[in-house]
Each structure stands twice: as C-alpha cells, then as structure tokens.
Amino acid sequence: MVHFKDFSIKKKVVRLSMLVSVFALLLTSTSFVIYEIVTFRDAMVRELNIYADIIGFNSVSALIFDDPMSAEATLKPLKTKPHVILAGIYKKNGQIFAAYSKDNAIKGLHLPQSLQIQTDEYRFEETNLVLFKRIMYENEQIGMIFIESDLSEMWIKLGRYAEIVIGVLILALLLAFLISSRLQKMISAPILHLVATANDISEKRDYTIRATVESQDEIGTLANAFNEMIDQIQIRDFELQSARNGLEIQVKERTKDLEQEITVRKITEVALRDSEDKWRRLFEESYDAIFVADSSTGEILDCNYAATALIGRSKKELIGQHQRILHPHKDSVEQFTETFQHHATDMQDQVLETQVITKDSTIKDVEIKASIINLGGRKVIQGAFRDITDRKIAQEKLKFAMEELARSNAELQQFAYVASHDLQEPLRMVASFSELLGKRYKDKLGKDADEFIGFIVDGASRMQRLINDLLIYSRVGTRGKPFQPTDFSSILGQALVNLGPSIEENEAIIINDDLPVLLADEVQILQLFQNLISNAIKFRSAERPVINITTRQESDKWIFSVRDNGIGIASEYHDRIFVIFQRLHAREEYPGTGIGLSICKRIVERHGGNIWVKSEPGKGAEIFFTIPIQGGNV
C-alpha cells in the first residue's frame, strides 16, 4: 500500500480538498443533528408539559370530587397525539385515578398502579420520554399526571436526516473531486514543470535549461530560486571545468618535477649507499673496537669486527645484550646505568680509561672515547674502545724504571755529597801542607821543586773549589729547605753585597726592577742570583758591564731575566751551558768549575721552573728563568 506522503502532488491536492470538504460537512451535519436532537427533545418535553398542564387543570375537579370517569374523559383527547402511548392521573396518595393507553389491548401494561414520585420531572428512557407533573389546586398538590411518549418519531426523523446527510456528502465529494481535479492543476502543474525541468537537467547534464516562472506565489519563488541555483551550478560547472584543465597542466608540471626529483634522489641514494659502504667498511675495519648502544636502555645495537676480537664474542652474542656484559664490574644494573649515564653526558668526547672482560674472563685495559649521536630519532652512544693493555704494561715498566732511576740518582747524590764532603778533609790537608811546604822550602829545593809545589798548591785549591761547587750542586737536591715567602728584591740586594768586590773591580752597572715576593728557598735563590750575576760579570766584553735584572708576570708564573752586554754565546751551545762540567772556554781564559749554571738549572727546576738562554756571540746574553707563583714542586 502506498503511503499518503508518497502520492503525487496531484493526488494529494485532490484528496486533501476532498478530505477537508468531507470533514467540514461531517462536522456541520453532526452539529446539526445534535442540535436537532436537543431541540426535538426540548420540544417534546415542552409539548408533554403542556399536555400535562391542560389535563391537570381539567382534572382538578374530577380529582376533588373523586370522579374518575370525568378524569378519563380529560385524557381522551390524547388520542390525537399518536406518540403519546401512555398517560395516567394519580391521586394525592399515589394511587391510580384515571388511565389512558394508545392501544387499548395493552392498557395498563406499563402504567404504574401507584406513583411514588411527587415532583415535576421527566426522563428519557430507551425509546420513550416519561414525564411526571403535579396537579395543583390553590397551591396544593392534589394529584399527579404521568405521560409516556414514544420517541420513535424522533428516530425516524433522525434517520431521515442521516439519509440527507449521506446524500449531501456523496454529492459534496463528487463536487469536491470535480472542482479540485480542475484546480489542482494550478498548484501541481508548475511543480510538475519544475520536476520535469530538474529531471531534464539531471539527465542531459545541460545547465542552460531554465524553469519558466508562471506565478508570483511560493511556487514562483521556488522556480526563481531553482533557476538561481542552476545559474550557480552552471558557473561552478564552468569553473570546475577550467580548474580541471588548469589542474591537468599542473599535474604534468608536477610529474616532470617529480621525475627530476626522483632522478636526483636516485643519485643521492647511490651516493648515500656508497657513503654507507664506506662508513661500514671504516666501521668494520677499524682497529678500534666500536660499540653502538642505546643511550637510555644500554642495549648493544651494533659492533664491529675489532669489537668481537676484543671481547672474544661473536656479534650474535653481543648485539641485543646489555653493555654491562662488556665490563668486569659487579655493579647492579641501576648502578651501572647511573655511572654509564654520567659518563655519557658529562664526559662526552673525553677519554675514559676502564676495563673490559672477554668471554674467557680475561680482563683487558681499554680507553673509551664515547659520543652520543642521533640515529633515526633515537639517541645512541657510540664508543670506540682501544686496547691499552700493552701500553699499560709499558707504562708500569717505565714507572718502575723511573723509580729505580730516582733511587739510584738519590743514592748517587748522597754518594757525591758524602764523597765531596769527606774529600774536603784530606784535600785541605794536602792544600795546607803543600802551601806550607812551598813557603818554608821556597828556593831551597831547587827551581823545579818550587814550580812543582806551585802546581800542587794550585791543583789542590782548584780541587777544593771543585769539591765546594759539587757540594753546592748536590745540596740543591738533598739539603734544600722548605719554601717560604721570600722577598726576591732583598735576596738580590744580598747577592749584590756578596758580589760587591767583583762589581767594584769591574765597575759593573746593575739595573733591576722591583722583584716580587714568592714561595721559595731563599738560600738557593741567593745562590741563583749570585751565580747568574757573577757569570755576567765574568764573561764581560771590553765594554763596561751593564747588567739588567727584570721580571714580569705571565699567567701562573713569574719570568725573570738577567741580561748582560758580555761576549754572548753561539746558539749551538745554548743547551750545553747548563750541563755539568761543560765548559766553552779554556780554564786559563775564564776560570770556573763548569758547575755554576748546572747549579742554577737544578735550583730553578727544584722550584718547578725552567731556565734558558737567548744570546748571540758578541751581543750579550740574556738568561731567563721562571718561578711559579705557588712555589715549585717540593
């Protein structure tokens, strides 16, 4: 069954108008019939009331004088009213007084023999109307009247009404159908036209078609809106078409670009692969063991051949493991991770010395240089391990050798000191007695003897000086005092006092800066200044000696300079002058033991400084030495 909403507009309009007329008509008829019923009932009641009044009035005397015959006579005229089927007059006590029945055969059949009702009232029963009315005389009730009327007349009347209504209804429906069939075209035709237009457009895809606007009502507005819509669609269609054309060109261009891009990418890929190959080869063939591990979890991600060789495990055994297995430490995972993180973040690019453990539990010393790199968004740590086990062994050996050396050196120094100290006593004896011999037996033992004794005395005194210098030299290492704040200016002053005769003799000019106060051994610094100044005077040129003592601070040390205008030193001898017993000149030309500058070197070195010379022959010499601000190594 087709639902109403699916009907065509044509049908809808016709049915709606028919439905409306039917409803209107039904409503009118129903109200009319109801009105009729009500009116009819009222009329009936009124009519019966009038009858009752007349009968009552006419039967007053009959009741008073107890004359039922007369009362019945008053009821007789009811014969002219066929709808009155029963009537009765009752006495005051409710007993029947006079009766009337339309059909004598059933007389009294329905008429009550006594009445209880003593008031005016009426009621509609199934098919009858029953009315009770008091009979009054001089304001006194003297009896009752009962009238029963048949309502069939009303029903017949109503039936007739119904027939008329149905007839009118059919007629009205026919009329409504005829009229609406004609009029519906006014509404449906423009809509159907719109529908046809829309179908046309959608089938042919021809957006130039337009609906004709026939009226100025809502349908006209709809048609206008429809046309506007089609206008817009047409414009859009056109735009779409041109956009599509433009798009094709764009696609072509873009394809070309993409092709180029793909070519470039291919080249890049080849280059990348080559680079990857290179890197892989570098990685695999590196002498250093390289591990790549996840920086957060510590999982080993990759390693090279050298790594497998270092640990003695295959790649399979290493990759996927925690890097802790590389190390012999028995820390827990957390502790290890913490240490590891510390190294990874703070010590990046620093060399960490640690140990690794091989599969067969051999412990090897390694040096790790780790760096964090980004690998596909993941932070990984790449560590290059270098096996330094051999180097460590060598270092150990060297250290041992050094210690050995230092010990023997110390022994030697001790020996030198003891030797030179103990040598002084017999030497002094040789010197003093040979001098005595020379004085007492001068010219007594012959000319040659005097000369020989002179050689002995000279040799002994030279030996004494030599031993003295050696003692000083060895004392620098063995008999040094602890460092104390030392005013270098006053030490220099003291040195100049000690060297006073020599300065005066050579008429030397000493120029000096203000010198600082530093932690130092003041006896040795005095020795240092004396040696350097006496050397400057000793190796003077023909000019009057001028000696400049200057100083300047440089970062953590003071640089001192003692410059003279003496004979100078050729550059090839610059190193040799600080070596013990090395002399550049004959003893006869410049006296000295060849120990002086060696002592200077030892003193400076003991204070943690350096000593060197800057000089050219004939242009004087400048000796530099440094003293650290915080004093030398003890």
Next chain:
Amino acid sequence: MTKFIKAFFKYGLIIALIFSVCLSYSNFTFAEEGQPTEAQVKAAFIYNFGKFVEWPADRMGGKYFVIGVYNDDDFAQVLTEIVSGKFLHEKPILIKQFSRIEDITGCHILFVGYSAKDYLAELLNRAYKSPILMVGDMQDFANRGGMINFRMVGNYMRFEINVNAVQKTGLKMSSQLLKLAIVIK
C-alpha cells in the same frame, strides 16, 4: 443496563404499591376507620363546592366564610370536623346551625337535609336574595329550584346542579364543577 432499570422499576413499583396502601389508611383525611362515611363524603363535597363557586364581592366582606346547616346537628358535627383548620376564599370557615328559617342569614353555603322538604320555597327565596349556595340532600331538590343536590350513582356520590337556579342567584359556578355534575334545567 436497561434490563436492570426495568427490573428495578418493576420491583420498585410493587414495593411502592404496598407502601402506598399502608399509607392510605393512616393518611386518610376523612375516616378514622375504613372507608369514609356518606356524611363525611358529603361534608367534603360541600367544602369543595365552595372552591368552585364565586360570590359577589359585597358578600365577601366578612371575616369568616360561613357554612350554615339547617336542622341537622349530626351533619353539622361531621362538617365541623371535616373543615376544621381549612380556608375557603382565604377565610377561616365557620359552621352555623339554624333551626329556624328566620335566623338564616349571613352564610355563603347552606345545607338543607331531608327535614326541610316542606319549607323549600321559603328557604330558596331567602337563598336567591342573599345569594346563598343551597346544597340539598333530597330527591328532586334541584328540580324544585335547589342549586346543588347530592345523588348516589352506583357506588359513587354524585351531584345535580340546576344551572338556571344558580344563574338566578348571580353566583358564578366553575365549568369544572358543571362538568362533573348531572345538569338539571
């Protein structure tokens, strides 16, 4: 529903019937025991005649509505009982007994029994003048010029009215009354 109503009506009627029969004994205005006596019926008729008759205005000036009884003490007694406390034409009813014709005056209705049959002419003469509605209880009373006369028809108490006599007095009598009467001309 209708069945129920019908049944109710049916039984209700029966009950009402029984009830009304019971009532009819206690409520009966006329009698103390059983059916009313003939005198009582007649007394009631006389009272009711008063309702259907109009007297000239000059006869209605008095304080009472007076019903006279000529030479019948028993009936006067019954009549007094019947009309006691009742009104006619808005006046209390007064019963007067007359034993002499000359005394008859000032009454609206006069009842004459059989004993008055010999003095009818004189009585009627007085009645026409006054006018008085004379009610008799004797044969041929109406024929002889009386206005209303009692007469038994079967078991029913009926009455005759002499229309000419009534017209002669100038009293106006309701057609309702005439309708019930056996009219004598």
